[in-house]
Amino acid sequence: MVSALSAAADRACAHCGQPVPPASPGGAEFCCAGCAGAHAIISDLGLDQYYARRSLDPDLRALKPDEDGPARDFGAHVAVGRDGLAALHLMVDGLHCAACVWLIEAVLSRVPGVRWARVNMSTRRLVVKWRPGEADANALVDRVTALGYRLLPFDPAQLDQAALREEKALLRSLAVAGFAAGNIMLLSISVWAGYAQDMGAATRDLLHWISALIAIPAVGYAGRPFFASAWTAVSARRMNMDVPISLAVLLALGMSLFETANGGVHVYFDSAVTLLFFLLIGRYLDRRARRRARGAAEHLLALQASAVTVIGADGVRGLRPPAGVRPGECVLVAAGERVGVDGRVSDGVSEVETGLIDGESVPRRVAPGDPVFAGMVNLGAPIRVAVTAAGEDTLLAEIVRLMEAAERGRAEYVALADRVARLYAPAVHGLALATFLAWIALMGVSWQQALLYAIAVLIVTCPCALAIAVPAVQVIASGRLFARGVLLKSATALERLAGIDTVVFDKTGTLTKGRAELADAAEIDAEDLAHAASMAATSSHPLARALVRAAPLVPVAQGVREVPGCGLAQTTAAGEVRLGRRAWCGIDALDEGVGPELWLSRPDRAPVRFAFEDALRPDAQQVVRRLRQAGYQIRLLSGDRAPVVAAAADALGIDDFRSDCRPEDKMRFLEDLVSAGRRVLMVGDGLNDAPALAAATVSVSPASAADVSQIAADAVFQGDRLAPLCELLATARRAERIVRQNLALAFGYNALTIPLAVAGLVTPLLAAVAMSASSLLVVVNAVRAGRAGER
């Protein structure tokens, strides 16, 4: 398509690595003026090593400075800390590698007055601190954005502090349990060796007492997460895995203490503490993986949020976060900008893209008096919007009400591990009681002796392997998905995904990219396209950007004016060249298409039409075919008009589709499917999908989805492709299989040890060996969930 131009474009931009177009405004080495500027900043500071050190990640956004990025006042987010320094917390978008961290820190710390600049590479957050009055927040931010990164303020107090605290407490417990388990095990081995070598009773008692001294505080400290959870469950008359765990640990400790005080031979201090250590490993990994996925999901949402331009009564413009805008105020929405509020157009005529709200793929024309909603994109001229987002009649409020209704209707899903625990705990406790009674009644032993046997049963059946079996698989599977751009937000999402038999897709933005693309690029003369694209490169209108995407390497045309609401005009020697609306370009041909279009009219040449359509995602066909082959029923549910939906369904080979669905229709459709016994995966991105997402068995959103939908979804996938969805389902099925194997292994271990315990043959050595061996086996099996899976 652009073969004539691509030969000249072999050179990569010295800053961002993108191809350099001919006659680039940035000169021969750079693709744009912004990159040239960034390179100059870096050179001036003597930081040229950056280019040698970095490694660009081709999957990430290129490091190209935004020339028309949304302006924002960062001053409002500055907080003065206790150390007297002003601090600004920012999220960084565009970190490619560690050299980027170094570059940002180096650039900022060279600004006079800055005392501290630190980027956390794991969380992609930046903290800058400076002496108040010596530096300016906006100037600091500009310095970094000029390099090509995007920065967003965030409030550290709003982050998931509770989860972070819990994670740290678990890690501390883990350290204490590890210390205690190691030391007690050393002492225990001496005792076990002493059985064979006639260790004196006094020495054995001494070692037992030292073990007790270590074990009691360790269990008291490291066991708290389990005791607290078990107590909550018991007081709510529920059963979870923590109940048998807490009971076994406490009983093992109590019985061992009793034995130690009476000079007994067998104590289980090592079992009690090792058990806690293993369980804490599983729980810590689980919490960390979940918090990481949630943090990444929050990061995605924050990147989407943008400021709103409010026009005050005195005509002064100010930027404010959408939440800070009050009903009755007037908001300016520039061309190409997302509408941040619900309201009515008060001034201006334009077209808005409504795909995220109702699934409609063709832009709608709005004039004064028409309603617009947060999430729509203004395609044409700037409009002023009178804010109405108040009370219960806004679209968002209604969607949220529907979502809540759908969530109430959905039966609460009980995790597999908890279902097992409900059966397992009573069985084990019954068995222990039976052992106790049987030894007294049938064998006539003393009640103390019978109690020891019963406690041994509890210790060997303690669900150590069982409690690790599920989290280990989930941690490894979710880590694998995380690396492939799928964020699991719900803890039970994998289990629910594994049982899915029906997949329901939304169309706009889910199966399609949700943005206009040039439809008939192959039929258009390359020269015409290049001319149009060179003019379009001066505009930020979505259709103009689509043209530039179709011919990315053309030089930017000079002398182009933007005529609001009409298009672009360029004055040449031969006359005026126009690129824009049909009527403005002087075309009165019959309507030949439904989609958005642009016309190029030049003096003495036939006008050229560029048609745009919301193209399918590149691998949508392939993914739908693979899903069908894997045995899933595929349905399509869209708010778009019937012909467009039918065309998409036809292209994808989906027979079962519905069009013109309103949010409540979608939700009802999903509820009917679920109540008919089907387990449904809903994939959708729009605000209108959010109630359906909440009603489905399990739901997935692309990262480009409306924020309400991302919050409702159980998992979020990133990128332009749908393939992560197949990966997600395959990983879920594989994880489910391994979880079942692990449970079988754990039960197999119990089947071996329970008869020994009931017969009174279990010694502490046997318990320690069996417990560690079964836990290891389960963990090793879980690692398989992370390997590249067969489908």
Place this chain on the structure above:
Amino acid sequence: MSGLLYLIPVALLLGLVGLAAFLWALKSGQFDDLDGAAHRILFDEDEDQQEERRPK
């Protein structure tokens, strides 16, 4: 066997020192950014403002 009377306390004390060191490292935020710490060592150099850049 009397050696045990001081060997065991010494062993436990050493273990406790290790535990305390870990808890201190955790509290002082050294586990907050494992990815960054692994790479940072490759880039940090003897900048003259280094001292000034540290907080406090």
